[in-house]
Amino acid sequence: MSENVTETSDGTFENDVLKSDRPVLVDFWAEWCAPCRMLAPTVEAVADKYADSARVVKLNVDFNPSVSQRFGIKGIPTLILFKNGREEERVVGATSEQAISRMLDKHVTAATVA
Numbered sequence: 001m002s003e004n005v006t007e008t009s010d011g012t013f014e015n016d017v018l019k020s021d022r023p024v025l026v027d028f029w030a031e032w033c034a035p036c037r038m039l040a041p042t043v044e045a046v047a048d049k050y051a052d053s054a055r056v057v058k059l060n061v062d063f064n065p066s067v068s069q070r071f072g073i074k075g076i077p078t079l080i081l082f083k084n085g086r087e088e089e090r091v092v093g094a095t096s097e098q099a100i101s102r103m104l105d106k107h108v109t110a111a112t113v114a
Helices: 013-018 034-049 065-070 097-105
Strands: 005-007 024-029 055-060 078-083 086-092
Touching: 005 034, 013 024, 013 055, 024 034, 024 097, 034 055, 034 097, 078 097, 086 097
Parallel strands: 005 055, 024 055
Antiparallel strands: 024 078, 078 086
């Protein structure tokens, strides 16, 4: 896993995501989910590209049911972009690096993107 992608959990989600001073992209996933595994390199590439302007975290839905239920995760992979503690955008299913980048570009300062 990229050094720019970190794991979050039910216990750390509030500090890692909701209280972050930067936008945070959360990848809701599970080990048994083939599309999640296929999306992982894309998420890592986005994390590396936006390392200076946004955070990227992964949350395993099997081990963290509270956060998953709180945000109504019904299918995985699901990517949710949080900013200032609020959900801004959501994508369910595998998606492209370009689509994720377009989503992030709306919420980060252009000057801080590598």
